[in-house]
Amino acid sequence: MRKLILFAVLLAAQSALAQEKYFYVALDVNKPLSNTSWVNDGTARGVRLGYRAFINRKFSAGLDLSSSAYDQYKPTETMQSGSGAVTTDYFNYIYSYTAVVSGQYYFGNDEKERFFPYAGLGLGANNNRYVMYYNIYEDSESAWGFLARPEAGVLYKFGRRSLGVMASVHYDYSTNQSKKFGYDGFSAIGFNIGLIFLEW
Amino acid sequence: MRKFFFVPLLALAALFQACQPEPDAKQLIDQLVVATNYDQAADFSAYATYSIPTDTIGLISNSTNDTIIVQSKSTFPRPVLNEIKSNLNALGYTQVARNQNPDLGINVLVVNDFNVFQQVVYPNNWGYPGNYYSGYYGYNSWYYYPYINTYAYNTGVLIVEIVDLKNRTPDNKVKVVWDAYMGDVYSTIDLIPQSVDAIRQAFVQSPYLGKTPL
Numbered sequence: 529m530r531k532l533i534l535f536a537v538l539l540a541a542q543s544a545l546a547q548e549k550y551f552y553v554a555l556d557v558n559k560p561l562s563n564t565s566w567v568n569d570g571t572a573r574g575v576r577l578g579y580r581a582f583i584n585r586k587f588s589a590g591l592d593l594s595s596s597a598y599d600q601y602k603p604t605e606t607m608q609s610g611s612g613a614v615t616t617d618y619f620n621y622i623y624s625y626t627a628v629v630s631g632q633y634y635f636g637n638d639e640k641e642r643f644f645p646y647a648g649l650g651l652g653a654n655n656n657r658y659v660m661y662y663n664i665y666e667d668s669e670s671a672w673g674f675l676a677r678p679e680a681g682v683l684y685k686f687g688r689r690s691l692g693v694m695a696s697v698h699y700d701y702s703t704n705q706s707k708k709f710g711y712d713g714f715s716a717i718g719f720n721i722g723l724i725f726l727e728w
Numbered sequence: 729m730r731k732f733f734f735v736p737l738l739a740l741a742a743l744f745q746a747c748q749p750e751p752d753a754k755q756l757i758d759q760l761v762v763a764t765n766y767d768q769a770a771d772f773s774a775y776a777t778y779s780i781p782t783d784t785i786g787l788i789s790n791s792t793n794d795t796i797i798v799q800s801k802s803t804f805p806r807p808v809l810n811e812i813k814s815n816l817n818a819l820g821y822t823q824v825a826r827n828q829n830p831d832l833g834i835n836v837l838v839v840n841d842f843n844v845f846q847q848v849v850y851p852n853n854w855g856y857p858g859n860y861y862s863g864y865y866g867y868n869s870w871y872y873y874p875y876i877n878t879y880a881y882n883t884g885v886l887i888v889e890i891v892d893l894k895n896r897t898p899d900n901k902v903k904v905v906w907d908a909y910m911g912d913v914y915s916t917i918d919l920i921p922q923s924v925d926a927i928r929q930a931f932v933q934s935p936y937l938g939k940t941p942l
Binding site: 573597599601604606610611612613614615616617619621623661662663664665 | 751755756757759761763764765767883934
């Protein structure tokens with residue numbers, strides 16, 4: 529997965545040199561919405577980066593990559609089974625990676641404007657690694673899923689400079705499943721804030 | 729412009745690889761995991777007496793030839809054995825000597841798994857610091873000295889078993905009717921208090937034990 533992400537990043541950078549485009553890097557804050565009894569806490573340990581090239585003044589398309597780590601501490605509890613019981617405290621972690629091909633529509637894109645609100649949709653893949661840590665032991669499961677990500681956001685361009693900022697909200701739904709840890713699909717809501725590097 | 733894109737992209741690609749935070753190790757090992765199992769056919773109220781070693785704990789290890797941990801060499805056995813005795817007494821069982829035909833025998837042992845393994849690492853030219861002998865092993869060549877990484881892990885589980893001596897088979901075989909596995913005893917913050925707490929918890933989560941079970 530990591531090699532794929534690295535390859536996709538390099539590919540995006542290579543093809544970014546031909547037309548009006550921007551590259552962005554953003555902090556990705558997320559909160560899980562599914563199976564919240566396993567992990568409910570939101571996380572700011574996420575990073576997202578992407579490349580988008582304009583097809584015309586209203587539409588862009590590109591590639592978004594992101595990584596998030598969700599975690600939650602579970603205080604000591606006793607879990608009963610048929611002929612026994614286990615007592616421990618533990619940490620539940622989800623290491624989530626996504627790669628989507630995305631398209632955006634911009635509401636007003638005059639060259640003199642600085643604000644560029646947009647709405648978009650990303651479709652791609654998601655890999656989650658679910659890990660339960662207890663004492664020196666761990667139990668884990670890794671799974672892939674199809675990911676859909678509707679998103680709305682705004683770009684702000686700093687004058688004539690090739691720098692700007694972005695902010696967006698997004699909803700992720702993935703078919704990612706983990707039977708071991710009770711996930712029948714994985715969804716999250718997220719917020720991004722970051723820098724954009726423009727070339728237009 | 730090319731550099732403008734590549735530098736942050738490469739930095740962030742590295743960041744992706746580093747995004748695997750793990751829990752605080754101290755918080756993970758500040759208490760032992762306690763797992764208990766029992767024979768559902770056993771009637772624990774039918775037993776009255778038990779026998780337990782006084783100052784020794786068994787040891788099964790792949791790193792030493794010792795087969796016991798003795799109080800004269802370690803402060804570990806006595807508090808552990810005392811905690812087991814105190815819990816069994818509280819459940820209504822009476823301690824007797826081994827030659828007094830006890831109903832239950834108590835086995836206490838530590839199973840230790842010590843492993844060392846080595847890996848030869850052949851660095852590539854993607855930025856390992858040091859070991860750089862440019863030109864020394866041939867003109868215009870990059871050579872990275874292979875080195876050996878040594879890894880070791882040392883893990884152990886404290887096990888308490890209750891053996892049914894009352895219902896021996898005709899060929900003198902006995903059955904373990906309850907056991908508790910507590911780990912890891914080689915990665916603790918404070919071994920003895922954590923072990924004592926774990927033993928107490930093992931009995932707490934086994935309410936079927938006792939002459940008059942709860």
